[in-house]
Amino acid sequence: KAGVTQTPRYLIKTRGQQVTLSCSPISGHRSVSWYQQTPGQGLQFLFEYFSETQRNKGNFPGRFSGRQFSNSRSEMNVSTLELGDSALYLCASSSTGGFKDYGYTFGSGTRLTVV
Amino acid sequence: GESVGLHLPTLSVQEGDNSIINCAYSNSASDYFIWYKQESGKGPQFIIDIRSNMDKRQGQRVTVLLNKTVKHLSLQIAATQPGDSAVYFCAETSGSRLTFGEGTQLTVNP
Numbered sequence: 608k609a610g611v612t613q614t615p616r617y618l619i620k621t622r623g624q625q626v627t628l629s630c631s632p633i634s635g636h637r638s639v640s641w642y643q644q645t646p647g648q649g650l651q652f653l654f655e656y657f658s659e660t661q662r663n664k665g666n667f668p669g670r671f672s673g674r675q676f677s678n679s680r681s682e683m684n685v686s687t688l689e690l691g692d693s694a695l696y697l698c699a700s701s702s703t704g705g706f707k708d709y710g711y712t713f714g715s716g717t718r719l720t721v722v
Numbered sequence: 723g724e725s726v727g728l729h730l731p732t733l734s735v736q737e738g739d740n741s742i743i744n745c746a747y748s749n750s751a752s753d754y755f756i757w758y759k760q761e762s763g764k765g766p767q768f769i770i771d772i773r774s775n776m777d778k779r780q781g782q783r784v785t786v787l788l789n790k791t792v793k794h795l796s797l798q799i800a801a802t803q804p805g806d807s808a809v810y811f812c813a814e815t816s817g818s819r820l821t822f823g824e825g826t827q828l829t830v831n832p
Contacts, residue, residue: 611765638818640818640819640820642820649811649822649823649824649825650766650811650813650820650822650825651822652819652820652821655818655819657818662818663817663818663819665819697765697766699765704817704818705818706754706756706771706815706820707756707768707771711768712768713765713766713767714765715763715764715765716764716765
């Protein structure tokens with residue numbers, strides 16, 4: 608059974624640009640959550656999508672947005688990139704948004720570097 | 723190689739020793755907690771969980787203790803092996819989101 612797939616694995620962007628990251632969940636999973644991981648702030652929740660609707664949102668500025676498609680694949684977009692957006696972006700999928708019993712599984716992340 | 727009570731950002735132990743990793747959580751209403759292991763270049767991997775109506779749960783070589791009075795979790799790893807070297811995080815759940823604690827980098831020396 609394939610795991611959570613995040614593409615690309617690495618990305619370098621310039622300040623002011625925008626970026627789109629992709630997450631393909633485990634087959635059958637309808638919930639996709641996104642997290643940002645930095646050395647200073649640790650792992651922080653960005654948002655969760657379930658059946659194409661944003662169901663939960665963390666405390667990030669509006670430059671961070673996401674969407675989910677009918678096949679449950681999700682994308683997140685960051686506009687007007689800042690140096691502080693350099694981070695590992697992780698997504699996690701589960702069948703319903705629940706945890707262990709619902710197969711909550713993380714991908715390996717996309718490493719974004721803003722220069 | 724043990725640390726009880728205090729969260730440490732790094733912990734170094736000898737192979738075969740027992741390790742204790744501590745974590746504080748913030749939300750007294752949280753009812754479910756998870757420990758994750760994150761190896762370099764990978765996402766967090768589930769280790770063990772515990773519900774708030776329990777104070778101890780054991781898995782294979784791992785034990786989680788929950789102290790709701792002081793909002794503290796600990797992860798005990800028995801007979802630590804080199805493959806246990808990683809960053810360990812505790813997380814509390816709130817709806818469909820995880821709130822992670824500060825990680826501890828565990829290094830196992832042969």
